Amino acid sequence: QKEVEQDPGPLSVPEGAIVSLNCTYSNSAFQYFMWYRQYSRKGPELLMYTYSSGNKEDGRFTAQVDKSSKYISLFIRDSQPSDSATYLCAIPKGGNQFYFGTGTSLTVIP
Amino acid sequence: EAGVTQFPSHSVIEKGQTVTLRCDPISGHDNLYWYRRVMGKEIKFLLHFVKESKQDESGMPNNRFLAERTGGTYSTLKVQPAELEDSGVYFCASSQGPGGVYGYTFGSGTRLTVV
Numbered sequence: 001q002k003e004v005e006q007d008p009g010p011l012s013v014p015e016g017a018i019v020s021l022n023c024t025y026s027n028s029a030f031q032y033f034m035w036y037r038q039y040s041r042k043g044p045e046l047l048m049y050t051y052s053s054g055n056k057e058d059g060r061f062t063a064q065v066d067k068s069s070k071y072i073s074l075f076i077r078d079s080q081p082s083d084s085a086t087y088l089c090a091i092p093k094g095g096n097q098f099y100f101g102t103g104t105s106l107t108v109i110p
Numbered sequence: 111e112a113g114v115t116q117f118p119s120h121s122v123i124e125k126g127q128t129v130t131l132r133c134d135p136i137s138g139h140d141n142l143y144w145y146r147r148v149m150g151k152e153i154k155f156l157l158h159f160v161k162e163s164k165q166d167e168s169g170m171p172n173n174r175f176l177a178e179r180t181g182g183t184y185s186t187l188k189v190q191p192a193e194l195e196d197s198g199v200y201f202c203a204s205s206q207g208p209g210g211v212y213g214y215t216f217g218s219g220t221r222l223t224v225v
Binding site: 002006034041042044045046049093097098099103 | 150151152165168169203208214216218
């Protein structure tokens, strides 16, 4: 079983839609959860991180963790064409490594 | 500040040849990481330097891969001899302190194709 599972998509939505991106993880001991955004031909950039359960909001982005279900989500409100990218969930392994999901490709259509 | 710089951005080599990838981290970042993404798979950890020392190389696939970090500045990743399964995107990342909780800054990657 992989440590982190992510639906690869692709996901295509109209501008202004609410987007939901999701990952599941296997180890209930994980405490920190991150979302990276990767534009085409670029490296991943850290978008948000959360600790333990609950929600964290940053502008149009909300990260949510449900530890009972081992499920993490990223919501994008009022999606914009500039949000078109691949979104990766990442979980610190311990030390300085991360487990990454395979990424979900998102296209926001104007 | 300048970001993490990797070169070349693309490399196409024949099976059996040698390739050296280079990474220049953000100035002052002691921690440097190499990751790799093989097509269709997730990004996977290769190794971690703290300054010039290898802190963790548990992700290195085999002894055809050699990473160095001269003087704690830039790093190189050499693949010798290259095999077809080595094709993928190699990312370098750096962080000032431990990046395990707060993440790190990635470079744009080197896309390696072995034919």
